[in-house]
Amino acid sequence: MTNQVKIFDTTLRDGEQALPASLSAKEKLQIALALERLGVDIIEAGFPVSSPGDFQSVQLIAKEIKNSVICGLSRALPGDIDACGQALSVADQFRIHTFIATSEIHVGAKLRKSHDDVVDMAVAAVKHARKYTNDVEFSCEDAGRTHIDYLCRMVEAAIHAGATTVNIPDTVGYTTPTEFGGIIQQLFNRVPNIDKAIISVHCHNDLGLAVANSLAAVEQGARQVECTINGIGERAGNASLEEIAMILQTRKGLLGIDTNINSTEISRTSKLVSQLCNMPVQSNKAIVGANAFSHSSGIHQDGVLKAQNTYEIMTPESVGINKNNLNLTSRSGRHVIKHRLTELGYKPEEFDLEAVYDAFLKLADKKGQVYDYDLEALLFFDKQKHDQAHYQLLYLQANSGREIIPSATVKMKVGEQEITQACTGNGPVDAAFKAIISILGHEDLEVVDFKLDSKGEGADALAQVSVIATYKDRRFHGIGLATDIVEAGVKALIFVLNNTYLADQIDQQKNQQERVVGV
Numbered sequence: 001m002t003n004q005v006k007i008f009d010t011t012l013r014d015g016e017q018a019l020p021a022s023l024s025a026k027e028k029l030q031i032a033l034a035l036e037r038l039g040v041d042i043i044e045a046g047f048p049v050s051s052p053g054d055f056q057s058v059q060l061i062a063k064e065i066k067n068s069v070i071c072g073l074s075r076a077l078p079g080d081i082d083a084c085g086q087a088l089s090v091a092d093q094f095r096i097h098t099f100i101a102t103s104e105i106h107v108g109a110k111l112r113k114s115h116d117d118v119v120d121m122a123v124a125a126v127k128h129a130r131k132y133t134n135d136v137e138f139s140c141e142d143a144g145r146t147h148i149d150y151l152c153r154m155v156e157a158a159i160h161a162g163a164t165t166v167n168i169p170d171t172v173g174y175t176t177p178t179e180f181g182g183i184i185q186q187l188f189n190r191v192p193n194i195d196k197a198i199i200s201v202h203c204h205n206d207l208g209l210a211v212a213n214s215l216a217a218v219e220q221g222a223r224q225v226e227c228t229i230n231g232i233g234e235r236a237g238n239a240s241l242e243e244i245a246m247i248l249q250t251r252k253g254l255l256g257i258d259t260n261i262n263s264t265e266i267s268r269t270s271k272l273v274s275q276l277c278n279m280p281v282q283s284n285k286a287i288v289g290a291n292a293f294s295h296s297s298g299i300h301q302d303g304v305l306k307a308q309n310t311y312e313i314m315t316p317e318s319v320g321i322n323k324n325n326l327n328l329t330s331r332s333g334r335h336v337i338k339h340r341l342t343e344l345g346y347k348p349e350e351f352d353l354e355a356v357y358d359a360f361l362k363l364a365d366k367k368g369q370v371y372d373y374d375l376e377a378l379l380f381f382d383k384q385k386h387d388q389a390h391y392q393l394l395y396l397q398a399n400s401g402r403e404i405i406p407s408a409t410v411k412m413k414v415g416e417q418e419i420t421q422a423c424t425g426n427g428p429v430d431a432a433f434k435a436i437i438s439i440l441g442h443e444d445l446e447v448v449d450f451k452l453d454s455k456g457e458g459a460d461a462l463a464q465v466s467v468i469a470t471y472k473d474r475r476f477h478g479i480g481l482a483t484d485i486v487e488a489g490v491k492a493l494i495f496v497l498n499n500t501y502l503a504d505q506i507d508q509q510k511n512q513q514e515r516v517v518g519v
Ligand SMILES: CC(=O)SCCNC(=O)CCNC(=O)[C@H](O)C(C)(C)COP(=O)(O)OP(=O)(O)OC[C@H]1O[C@@H](n2cnc3c(N)ncnc32)[C@H](O)[C@@H]1OP(=O)(O)O
Pocket: 014, 017, 047, 049, 050, 051, 074, 075, 076, 077, 099, 100, 101, 110, 111, 112, 141, 171, 234
């Protein structure tokens, strides 16, 4: 038995069945070209009898794609098969895929036929499809719930009629891996002509087992897996192509199976399908989710920085992602902060890691994720040495809204004294500034410029306020940073005040020296 598993992609057929809006022929071709680049062996392009639009897209894809076999689906009916044959005949290599259901419930309640009639329909369909091509696939729909004796009978009859691939779908995602692997094993043990066809599987994800069931089948000898990009498909979807491909690649040592997939195309193909199909990928989705190569906790980040494979079983590059992400959160530690600051161009001797880390944790607790620009802002603020400042903000409360008079209460430490003041103003920043200036009694200080800048992307971004004030004919500049705009403004003003205080002290020292010299 070969160690090569064929990857049969049905994003454009089973995947498309579940889309909120159908794709245009041009969009389908874009996806088919991406699947061809990805190295998919067989692309199921659609169900040609279904609609004129689907017929034309299958035909367009059949014309344009050269390196993958193009396949169309049909019921076990001559008209469906003829539509497939006509749409696909323009292709270099094509396959007709015909199917009929085999479980009790489907044969009795849906098809309303006898078991013998259904076998006859399957045989006739395969024979009819063989008139168009030697590459015919037959599927036993709902095989997962089909009595094993009937399934064996159907598989044997389909192969005898000329099917070159026989597909065993778990149509409703009902089986467990051991059970599904057991079905494949029994087919290999009981169907006499089984070696004349490739055994394929097509698993749905209703119980979240589509990939596990496909893998169990491969372990029992299945050599084609039907799957879709991002696992899209009817209901809970199909087995996801990227997961199947990366399991076989990452665990090659265990499983010994190859595919033709060029895994570095995975990320790009996933994004294209997600965008064109308007189906976002959940962030924790294996392989292609936004967090699949992100590390957010300190112990993991430290490990990954020391040796990437401590927490990565495959590289981001192997699926076409440039590099991993180390998210800065309140669960991060000092190693990653130091590493990120070094990456940003700061030398370790230029910052006090403990002080930056302390400020980082406070911000991360408030904000969740801390970005590079936040970290750089914290680095800058670390240099201010707030605790030793003459003026310190102890408490701030600001009220604003529609149809209320904006007001602010500020409590400050001025030297050793604690002073509280409340004021109203044109807005909460104006009210807070008035309260501070009134605490200080600095009548000769005038705020001449106030600029507000967002240091992030979301509504929770850090606000950076830049204040310029004149005091005793000199200009002083201060910057304040906080998630609250009023607090950022107040911090900027206090920054200015501390600079005016330092300037006053320097002036006083100079005056004293002059007096001493004068004496
Ligand atoms: C498990 C799967 O994913 S199978 C693929 C599912 N995909 C689709 O259904 C998408 C494409 N389908 C379609 O466009 C339409 O359903 C069509 C064109 C195929 C058929 O449309 P309609 O003729 O209006 O029939 P409708 O869809 O309402 O019912 C299906 C009929 O096909 C029969 N049927 C279902 N599967 C098969 C089969 N494999 N072989 C033969 N007949 C079948 C049903 O018994 C039913 O027949 P009835 O009219 O005698 O009761």
